[in-house]
Amino acid sequence: MSRFKRAGQGGSLAGFRPEETPSTVSSGQLKAARKSGQLDLSGRGLGEVPQDVYRLNRDTPQEAHHNMSFGESDRWWEQTDLTKLLLSSNQLTRLSDDIRLLPALTTLDLHDNQLSSLPSALGELQELQQLRLSHNQLTSLPVEVCTLKNLCCITLQQNQLENLPEELGQLENLTQLDLSNNHLKGLPSSLGRLTCLQTLNLSHNELRCLPDCLAQLTKVKLLDCSNNQLTDIPASLSGMLALEQLYLRHNKLRLLPKLPAPALKELYVGNNHIEQLQTEQLSCLTAISLLELRDNRIKVLPEQMTSLSTLTRLDLSNNDITTLPASLSLLPSLKVLLLEGNPLRGIRRDLLTKGTNELLEYLRGRIKEDPERADEEQTAMTLPSQARVNVHNITTLKSLVYSEKQAGRIPDELFDAAADQSVTTVNFSKNQLTSIPPRLVELLPSLSEINLGFNRLGCCSPDVCKLLQLKHIDLRNNQLRDLPSEMKNLTKLCSIILNYNRFKSFPEVLYRMVSLETVLLGNNQVDEVDPHRLIKLVHLSTLDLSNNDLLNIPPELGLCASLRCLSLEGNPFRTPRAAIVAKGTDAVLEYLCSRIPT
Known part of the structure; x- marks a missing residue:
């Protein structure tokens, strides 16, 4: 009886809010959320999160005051804690400190809103594993977010971040970090402590250099640094032993980076200022399968390219190449060779349109050997x-x-x-x-x-x-x-x-x-x-x-x-x-x- 009495005493406050902002969440949705532990309010045009969402697991449901006989499926006191809250594609400008009332959350999706800041109370959601904040107007990340030890994935792309807290390195269980499309000019040295990280997206920022601490990220498989202001790639990146895909498109590189990364399979260096390829840089790419060099200023290909034995795709579109070395035909795995937009001489245009096999066969015929x-x-x-x-x-x-x-x-x-x-x-x-x-x-x-x-x-x-x-x-x-x-x-x-x-x-x-x-x-x-x-x-x-x-x-x-x-x-x-x-x-x-x- 005491349970119902306490429920009755709290009933006058349960779900309370000013009359001008009534709840846009139906009792049916709240009831379903108590059973499933999930609530999807995406694309509802919400200007703020209704109070009864925050208090979902705190207050007595409204229907309990009108109906004291419950079926087996309606035992609201046996409710499940909310673990997944989806609020994407709304018009939220702020998030209340009351978010702390949902401590069991493992997924919080706030992407595609109008948030310019985040409450420090987020740091109390210690069960949180996924935090989606992309497509907002955030200018900073509160230090409290860096205390979320269970966080595996955080997406921050399409915001207005200019810097990151040094405490970011405390997120030691993070496997995915997306910081693309911001205004970052530098990265915290603690980034190297994210030793579980597997995917790191830094594209579309204002980075002029990459810190040596990236070499400590030995589990990263994909690193995207496209569309920055990079003029050089530190040799220390070769310490990223698991790196398989590296995107460096649309930067200001003048040389192909020398990266003896043993697992590197795909290297995208299109739309840079590269003028020459050196055999030394190419010989480092021992596992390379795809090499994109399109839209650069390359004039000559080195004769010795046979070290690229695993290369299957080579994109040299839109460069200044006039001749092709016959040694290209000796690459045993090459299946696709793209050369459109080069002022090639000595090769008929109809031969170029016939595809890679015919072109390689033609080049093979130019090799003089016993x-x-x-x-x-x-x-x-x-x-x-x-x-x-x-x-x-x-x-x-x-x-x-x-x-x-x-x-x-x-x-x-x-x-x-x-x-x-x-x-x-x-x-x-x-x-x-x-x-x-x-x-x-x-x-x-x-x-x-x-x-x-x-x-x-x-x-x-x-x-x-x-x-x-x-x-x-x-x-x-x-x-x-x-x-x-x-x-x-x-x-x-x-x-x-x-x-x-x-x-x-x-x-x-x-x-x-x-x-x-x-x-x-x-x-x-x-x-x-x-x-x-x-x-x-x-x-x-x-x-x-x-x-x-x-x-x-x-x-x-x-x-x-x-x-x-x-x-x-x-x-x-x-x-x-x-x-x-x-x-x-x-x-x-x-x-x-x-x-x-x-």
């Missing part, structure tokens, strides 16, 4: 491709290859062998496929690159749009006329190759894919492009519209400031004149800008 050794090399490189299932490629290179078989379908045994192997690359080029293999979706957690070129595809299945990790897709030399609208879901897609298809217009969905950096649409029947929509593709640096049916080049195309390579030759337009087109992209864009009506 016939006996040549036969040995050919045998060593040919035998693996003769196998129906190349287990080495799948397990070691994470590559599923079934190319040049002239097959109408892909054998199921290939997909069976790739199950649970985290395959990142698929090459089904040069077959007779009329549709995209439906079992590709089984690889969706890891697949980032697909080559389906030189087939007979008449349409692109929407299934491919489920591969949300996809960054590169090659669909050249097919029979495509359009792309599915669902392709807009591929928010990580950087390049798409559509040369030699049957497109009569610029694919509508591509205008909505702001992540695109390369669009190759040469040798189709495209008759117009919309420059006003192309301008919105702020990362687009390579656009190939050669050999199409363009009768008019709109002057506004000159406003696409991100373009570094624009191919227009082989179209029936009269202006700009062929002499201007021959001078290159800069001359064409300058001419087009001069034609814009003032």
